[in-house]
Amino acid sequence: MLATAVQWQLIERNPCDRVSPPKQSSKKYTPKHFTLEQAESFLNALEMEYVTEYKAHSRIDDTGKKYNVGTYTETRSIPTQFKVFFNIAIFGGLRKCEVLALTWDDIDFTNNTVNINKDTVYTNKEVITKDPKNVTSNRTIKLPRSVIDLVKRYKVEQAEYRLSIGTSG
Structure with a gap:
């Protein structure tokens, strides 16, 4: 626009010609993710019991x-809800906001798929579930049978818990 203004003699010089562009960062962006070995180790750790000493x-x-x-100790295991969260995130390549939504x-328990169609974000001290930023973020992901079986187990646990506290639906 300013070059055209100079060409049309509306302004004498283009002020942008004196601006230095910002220096490019020499750091190469490397996405943060598990290696295969780290993912295996992490998922195996989710299955281990741990001891808490009081x-x-x-x-x-x-x-x-x-x-x-x-003094006493308790042996515990990671709740199924967390196992489901991390398995879906790792095997589906989902972001935290997508899994939470x-x-x-x-x-789809029949086809072993998960439909990603929304995000959950925390803003201004409230949780909001919204459509994703990009249309391409809407997708269907196929998950391994073992992950779907874990999700089924969690659904049963959740239903049992809801019945135990008197909530249905």
């Missing part, structure tokens, strides 16, 4: 009476 401490019961608890309607 030191001796005092507590107060429901009546307000103080009592002491000795998934609903049961997005999972």
Whole structure:
């Protein structure tokens, strides 16, 4: 536009000719992702049990009476919900916002696919689920049978939990 203004003699000189372009970064962008070995190690770690040790401490019961608890340990495992999250993210190549936006309607248990059609973002202290930025972000991803089986197991666990607290649907 300014070059045309000079050509038409509307302005004497193009002010942009005196501007130096920003220097290019010498750093090469490298995406952050697991190697195959790291992914295998991470997924295997999700299946391992872990031990939490609690030191001796005092507590107060429901009546307000103080009592002491000795040192003890608990063996736990990673909840299925987290296993599902990470397996879908790794095997589907999904972003965190895409996995968080998934609903049961997005999972096709017959064809082993997941329909990616929305994002979930945290903004201004609220969670918003919205359409993705790009139309090309809408896609259907095929997942391994083992991941779909894990998702099915989580769906059953969720239904059992909902029944236990008196919520259906």
